[in-house]
Amino acid sequence: MEHLLNPHVLEIEISGIRKFSNMVADIEDIVSFTIGQPDFPTPEHVKQAGIRAIEENATTYTHNAGDLALRKAAAKFAETKYGLSYKPETEVIVTIGASEAIDIALRTILTPGSEVILPGPVYPGYEPVIRLCGAVPVYVDTRNSQFKLTADLIREALTNKTKCIILPYPSNPTGVTLEKRELQEIADLIRGKELFVLADEIYSELAYDMPHASIASFLREQAIVINGVSKSHAMTGWRIGFVFAPEQLAKHILKVHQYNVSCASSVSQKAALEALTAGIHDSEEMKKEYRKRREFVCKKLAEIGLHYVKPDGAFYVFVQLPKKYKGSSFDFAVEMAQKDKVAVVPGSTFSKYGEGWFRMSYACSLETLEKGLLRMEKFISNLN
Template identity: 65%
Template sequence: MEEYLNSRVTNLELSGIRKFFNMVAEYDDVVSLTIGQPDFPTPLHIKEAAKQAIDENFTVYTHNAGFLELRQAAAQYLYKKYNVSYEAETEIIVTTGASQAIDISLRTLLSEGDEVILPGPVYPGYEPIVKLCGATPVLADITKSSFKMNAEIISSYITEKTKCIILPYPSNPTGVTLSKDELREIAELVKGKGIFILADEIYSELVFDQKHTSIAEFLKEQTILINGLSKSHSMTGWRIGFLYAPKDIARHILKVHQYNVSCASSISQKAAYAAVTAGFDDAAAMREEYKKRREFVYNRLVEMKLEVVKPDGAFYFFIKLPEAYSSSLDFALELLKTQRVALVPGDAFSIMGEGYVRLSYAYSMETLKKALDRLQLFLKK
């Protein structure tokens, strides 16, 4: 019966990250730097809030968009952090993680034949959804611009079919982000055109050397802003995201959300309320630790004479392969087999990621040192 399934689904590939992760599981004694997940526990006060919600039987459906007090708190959180204002009643949707927010946004925006511009290399969670909508992903080559998709690059890819531009900054897999001036220039480029910005800002609290700026500050009327708590509060498994959009857009996205999941988990919503109120600055300590790790890893990679752009945020390095290698998968497999170190092949992040590997430093310093020692030995051999 497989032949009768939706061909858009059957033609999709599993995530290259997941494929390689499954390969890693076949080996013993592997030091893996593959997973983009904080290695810190969820803060205690957030877990206690979830327990209290269970004890108080807050185990029913909430409003489709999330219970109002959480949306009000999410509005205040965003305004205080990034100076962007949204109405809690009509412009905020609590989603089942940022991934679901991306899905319902693109399904609301896109029609058959539309084009979506996104950076290449890029996290593999966008292209499949674009294709499922019958639209075409257009990868903008950012390998020669320090992995920044700026206004000049974007303008060269805009056509009459362009419906959306995806701005995932800080970036997975590169860790690079955009400055306030760069975002302003992008806003000026598309302002007044029938083009939406989908701004995935899930790593906004993990920016090291500058304050994060949201493009919604300059172009709210055309922007769907996506954020959440997975990275900032180490809540990946709680599955809570926040979608912010002008009410005339949000009301249509809410319809897709309603038929998709009804509402986000009520228990997780209560935990999220604690995160954005009492846990307003929970990310600060984690951010400082990630910054120390970034400096350590960067210095080691430079010592190894590996070509790398120093990341501004998140917890990734996107490392150019040594000249002796042309295949990121071959490099990653040889490193895995000979030294038991796992890095993600760059081609998992689109065809434009070929020639690179991604290293996650969301691991302890002890783990990072062990992995980098083995990588250095591999390169010497």
């Protein structure tokens, strides 16, 4: 019966990150730097808000777009942190994580044959949704631009079929981000063109060296901003994300959301409300710790003799394979996991432009990082 299925579904594959992580999970004593999962617990006051929601029977449907109090808090958060202005009643949608937000936004704007420009390497979650819409992902090689999707690169990739440009910054897998000047150049290039920008800003609260800036500050009418509490508040399992978009666009995205999931979890919404109000600065302590880990990891990688891109945000570092290694990034990751019990994600997972690199997550303790990096050093020193 498989031949009767939607061909677009048959063509897509399970995420390479999950696939590889599952492959090495059963190796005894493995040190895993694979999944982008904060190792901090959800803040206690946020958990208590979720418990209270259950005890007070806040377990019914909410408005399709989400509880208005949460939408107001999300709008205020975006304004306070990033200077963005969205009407909570009509321009904010609460979703089941950033993943659903991306899905409903792309399904609203894409048509069969339309093209979506995205940087390579990039998080593998966008392409399957694009293909399910019958649209075409157009990867742009960013290896010679410090892994940044610049205005010049976009200009070269634009066609009369371009419907959307994806700006996923701070980036998974590279950790790089775009400066205000670079965002302004992109906005100037595409302003007035019949296309959208999807800005996946889920790591916005984990920007280390400069305040996060959003393309929506420069190009509000064409921008769809994706965010959420998964990374900022260590709430991955609560599944709360947000779509911020102009009213004339948001009302159509809401229709897709409504028929997809009705609404996000009411209990999780109460916890997210606490996170964005009383916990508006909760990410600061986590960010300090991530910054320490970044410095530790980068110093150790340099000592090992590996070339890497120093991340501006998120909690990943993108590392080039040792020059003496002649196999693929997948082979490298498999061999290192099997021989010295440390797991990283092959760069090829993030498009062909990630080949020759690997992604390492530092969302784990300094002790774990030290243990894994010592194993990595041993593996590399023993390469023929």
